[in-house]
Amino acid sequence: MSTNKKDNKSNIPKFKFNAYWIYGAIFVALIGIQFFSSGDLASKNISKNEFYEVLNENDISKILVINNNVAQIFIKEESIEKERFKKQVKSPFYRKGSPLFEYNFGDLQNFENKIETAKQLNSLDFDLKNENQTSMFDTIIGFLPFIILIGIWLFFMKRMSGGGSGAGGGGQIFSIGKSKAKLFDKDTKVKTSFKDVAGLEGAKEEVQEIVDFLKHPEKYTSLGGKIPKGALLVGPPGTGKTLLAKAVAGEADVPFFSLSGSDFVEMFVGVGASRVRDLFKQAQQKSPSIIFIDEIDAIGRARGKNSMTGGNDERENTLNQLLTEMDGFGTDTNVIVLAATNRADVLDSALMRAGRFDRQIYVDLPDIKERKEIFEVHIKPLKLADDVNVEFLAQQTPGFSGADIANMCNESALIAARHNKKSIHHQDFLDAVDRIVGGLEKKNKVITPKEKEVIAFHEAGHATVSWMLEHAAPLVKVTIVPRGQSLGAAWYLPAERMIVQTEQMLDEMCATLGGRAAEKIIFDKISTGALSDLEKVTKQARAMVTVYGLNDEVGNITYYDSSGNDAFVKPYSEETAKKIDKEISKMIEAQYQRAIELLSNNKEKLSILAKLLLEKEVIFKDDLEKIFGKRPFDKEEKIEEVKETPQVEESTEEK
Structure with a gap:
């Protein structure tokens, strides 16, 4: 018998005590305390529309604002028998004199203002009171469930990561859905x-x-x-x-x-x-x-x-x-x-x-008048010399945004400080334009005399052709000083146009090809320095043919889609594609031959200009006037809106 008793006892499962029992007991106890200590279990959360319906019918006897974010709604005794309140009153948790509804109103000041307005409009007769329920016991009871949940979360995070690495991310995860505004x-x-x-x-x-x-x-x-x-x-x-x-x-x-x-x-x-x-x-x-x-x-x-x-x-x-x-x-x-x-x-x-x-x-790029106003804002904190001409700077910086002008003003101050000046001079602003658009001047760049000569004739070709053409942009200066990725540049100041005609675009293409044409005439060879020129004229010619409909062979048709839906679809046939390529090539070659003809007729002046450029490295409009004379089609008019378009060419060594 004793043996069987021992066997029966051994078959009874043994429950081992561990910490999870304590956690569970505390959690159940807190839920119970939270449940039975609440005196407002019958209170129903109502929406904004429901609240204002009750408010406008003058059924409210008192509104008690709890902790500045929740309103407890008490109903008058004579209104409690209404059909809409019967379901709440019949709740087993309802006690006489307790609030029937709760309303989360959000911002306290707006809520109080709306209540006062409603009371005046509808002659309502109830009290609005504030109460902060922040006793120590309520605070502990309110926060303990969250503390336990956070503790459990940290416990599992620790178990998964093998350490305390999860604690730092807890706050981020709980607020991850909140706005960052x-x-x-x-x-x-x-x-x-x-x-x-x-x-x-x-x-x-x-x-x-x-x-x-x-x-x-x-x-x-x-x-x-x-x-x-x-x-x-x-x-x-x-x-x-x-x-x-x-x-x-x-x-x-x-x-x-x-x-x-x-x-x-x-x-x-x-x-x-x-x-x-x-x-x-x-x-x-x-x-x-x-x-x-x-x-x-x-x-x-x-x-x-x-x-x-x-x-x-x-x-x-x-x-x-x-x-x-x-x-x-x-x-x-x-x-x-x-x-x-x-x-x-x-x-x-x-x-x-x-x-x-x-x-x-x-919000468009500023015009010349707006650029002047922007300059006047950004030069206020700067120490300026007397020779600074803000109106001229506005003309020299078309196409600049407000941020570009702010950067230019700051760059001019840095350049002046670099040269130990006490104030910022006009030339410092012009140097800042060169620095921003062309890049940092590279004084130690190794360029052979032969390469320098090719670059000089290339830039002189641009300047000469643009000087001879009516619709080409007026020249500002030509330089063979290396800046950024360019070994030389010709700076123009064309008028900003609302529309561009065919002759104007063809003249611009001819001036752009003047550099390569000059190399062909002088050296009977061409170099890779015209890469940016070829890229520019190819884009212009393709736009004339396929976008603006300025080609007689292709006709008055555009293949441009402003919606951007044709990114992966060619909107024309293979036959049309061949015609487009042919017309683009024909247009570019015609302007190239035109540039060669212009430079051949002015070969001597081209050589004088290139030699002057080799000597000075930077020449301006006045130097061209001494060599070529004034442009016959230039009018004595004030240039109103201008646009700086540097032409940047790369040499063979750069490629």
């Missing part, structure tokens, strides 16, 4: 204003109107108008799109959320859409407000293109959420979205439509 409000006010933005008059007028919408909405809504949902700033890099947004932040005097399009991108699925939701939720709580998304093309690219990977689908999910937030159900809030991009052509058409971005504001 920087908030600028009355506490962190931006000091930039529209006075700090030089030029851009049209763009400033557009964004100033947006600011006026937010400051005086009744001026427009009283006539039945609606505040625009968004404005898209489009333009080349460095033209001042972000600066305009800063000026809006400084002038609007409303909360301003600023972030980049790449801030929505994350390696985890669903994070981008979550951040979009959180961003608009914050903006709606602080409305009226502005959201500024810089480089929106990071998430706003057209859907359905190049969808080869799952990462692209995640970007599309983020875009879908953005589209919904900007113009979907329940988006009637005073939140204006500003965005900036220099790639508007790749944006999704649904993002560009009216109702999302109602306005597209094009």
